[in-house]
Amino acid sequence: MKLKQLLKMILINISQNKVRTFLTTLGVIVGTATIFMVVAIGKGGEAQVNEQYSRLNVGTIMVMPAQRGRVADPLTAKDAQLFLESQNIAQAFPLLRGNGDINYENYSASAGFAAIQPGFQESNNLVVGQGRALDEEDENKKNRCAVIGAELANTLTDGSPSEIVGRSISINNRKFEVVGIYNRVGDSGSGGSYDDTAFVPYSAGERFLLGARANPTIIAQARDIDAVQSAIEDITASLNENHRAGGAEQFRILDAGSRLVAAQESARTMSMLLLAVAVIVLIVSGIGIMNVMFVTVKERTREIGTLKAIGAKKQEILKQFLIEAVFISLAGGVIGVIAGFLTIPVLKYFELPALSSVSGVLLGLIFSVVTGVFFGFYPAMKAADLSPLEALRYE
Amino acid sequence: MTNSSNCVIAASNIVKVYQNGSEELKVLDDVSIRVLHSDFMAVLGPSGSGKSTLMNILGCLDIPTSGKYYLDGLDVLKASENELADIRNKKIGFIFQKFNLLPRLTALQNVVLPLLYRGIDEEEAMELAREKLTLLGLADRMGHKPNELSGGQQQRVAIARAIVGSPELLLADEPTGNLDSKSSEDAMVIFEELNRQGNTIVIITHDVEVAERVKKLVYIRDGKLYENN
Structure with a gap:
């Protein structure tokens, strides 16, 4: 079966169960939006750090009182x-x-x-x-x-x-x-x-x-x-x-280079933390996809039997269910990226620097597709492996 | 097998044994069957006689424990899984008791499916499917889904799906089992007409009325095949 016809059939199948499909995509939406925002916040933080320090020579050293307010010496x-x-x-x-x-x-x-x-x-x-x-x-x-x-x-x-x-x-x-x-x-x-x-x-x-x-x-x-x-x-x-009274202890000595490194490091730590959250969300949503696909395969067992009886090969059944899973997760990915775009103004309102970027969009979409492929494969394999006879008998 | 090429079906000494725990259940016991081109045959038997198992083996959905089976000259028992799918797609048209139409697809989309699995261009496949549906009096029902059609109409869609790829063999499993008497009569008329056009048809049934309409009748009882009752 050609891809175009296969996609048509998958769309018909998916659209039949809109609520379930949407609920399945929710996790992917959140995961992808998080990944998109991780990249946005990372880029925003990087831009902010760079801007803050752009006028500061790395050789600059600042000496300032360690405490605010009046200083004895x-x-x-x-x-x-x-x-x-x-x-x-x-x-x-x-x-x-x-x-x-x-x-x-x-x-x-x-x-x-x-x-x-x-x-x-x-x-x-x-x-x-x-x-x-x-x-x-x-x-x-x-x-x-x-x-x-x-x-x-x-x-x-x-x-x-x-x-x-x-x-x-x-x-x-x-x-x-x-x-x-x-x-x-x-x-x-x-x-x-x-x-x-x-x-x-x-x-x-x-x-x-x-x-x-x-x-x-x-x-x-x-x-x-x-x-x-x-x-x-x-x-x-x-x-x-x-400064005999307290010596150098009462002052802070900061050099721009180490401040820059510290700022970059804390931005990176934040990104890694969010990325970990995003990956966990995607794993959980992937398990959700796997569950729904198992239910779908069960529900359509007789149909799979019929398809095999009229000549569908194993790999065609595999392809159909795998693409269906990827389709669901990719749809979630696209919505997630859109949600991410909509969230950026909110982040800005709370003074979190965030910059949308092509790499954020790509990373989000790639992760959503990978989730679909990874968690859709096992149920699709189960469907493809069904014996036509058993599948036709299934009530 | 010198003359196997003349036969659509040439099956000999088919044995099928099911293992049920430690118990061996011999469902088919040395069954030999030969179906020639343009035959119109019924296999008549009560439930539990082994007729479904025979139908599954003839339909390349199941593999016998021992025996030989040539379908249109092809050695089915030597075929790989993918080759079996190809054989089912090109050589056999299935008609099921419960029609087995895909519920979310329209009549036309259901009929076109076997051709799409064959890799035929969609336009061409649609044209062929429309032609068959029109032939079966469903010209105005092509866009309907199975649940919008009567039982008789659903069975005609299933028949259209079975014949759309011009297979060597039409294999019908209790085709009238889920139909009222009027629709059953219609279905039998269609089978007769299809046979007149040269289609080879094997019907597996327990319905004596169906059996009376065919040209050739064999009986199956306790896993054995008999030429006459």
Whole structure:
């Protein structure tokens, strides 16, 4: 019998038992949707990690207080200077970050600000689009000037950012003159986007915005990737020497490379966990398919006998029941993939990053077909092996 | 077997023994039967006489314990499982007591099945099936499913399915067993007409009225075949 006619016959058989077929496919639907989502979440997590760390050089080392809030013996700009004494460290900048109200004429925004030294701009790829960058003179004179992110400039001027250059804004009620606007950089790492941040000279920020509360982070750059470990050791030594009270213990030293690895690892663990769930669901649903196929074979025993009597060969009966099982599971797979697509917005709503992908669709469908073949084979074999005589006699 | 090629069926010394625990049950005891082309034969016997077993062996659904069986010159006992399926498909047309139509398929789809298993092109097979159904007066019933047809109509669909592939032998097992007398009469008329057209027909039955209509009658009792009662 040709495949087209066989498929027709199988469709007629399946459509006769719609409810049973649907119930059988449910497990496959869930399993396939899970596999699709595993891939989607994996891809989403990967994309998120990559994006978060895309602007972070793998040689970057962050030194920050181990606890939030006030610290007895905080880091200072001087620590950054001391770090530079190490041969393994190419750059080290103190960075202060905070949140506050930023006002310009009638517009106000609740945004982040950052106090930086001039070198921070290059090492973070901050490029001035209009006006000028912060420079050494601003730093030395504690100039109350600011370069703001493109998004913040847009918000404050209601869409005509260029007018703000040369005008003054207030950050937490302190006046700063806007001297430039950075080009858009997109999302950055933790602590909000640079596009939505006002940057001021480190010295000015320390003095006018944070004062005694100043509790900076230091961002250091190892000479190269191989120097990261030695650089961390040097930083630890320096902290132990200069912060007698608690030494390096009171600070966290993070390097971008190991953070990246950790983030990737946790994303992978999540994926493997979900994949295990999906495989279990598919096995269970496969057993369901096998059960239903056994019942179907039993029900149609006399029909199988008739088919054999009019000339159906063993392999044709096998093919018919196997394709029927695969058809059921593949239908479940297709519905599962569609369900997976529909679930992605829900995942996004709960802030789980998920990206649909061709590999997710293929993997889901392949798994559903494999389930059908694997669990459909034994019942189909039973059907094919029936002796025509016994089958015809079956009541 | 010098003259086996003239015969549709040439079976000799067929013995069939069933093992029932330690007990041996000899269902067919040295049965020899010969059916020539265009024969119209009935095997008459009561239930338990071994006639169903004979029918299964003649229909290549079962294999005898010993004996020889040539169907249209082919040595059936040497055929593989797939070859037997081929023989059933091409050489034999079955007509069952309970019709054995596939319930989810229409009359036309049922009739076309043997041709599809033969690998014949669907269009061509459909054409042949329509022709046979029309011949049997079911032109307006082709799209109906078995449960939408009367018993007599179902049996005619089954007959159409049996003859659609032009087999050497039509093998009917109690073809009137599930029919009322009117439909039984119709079925017998059809068999007579088919025989007139040259079809070889063997009917297995316990119905004496059926037996009276055939050209050649053999009796089976306790596993043995007799030419006359």
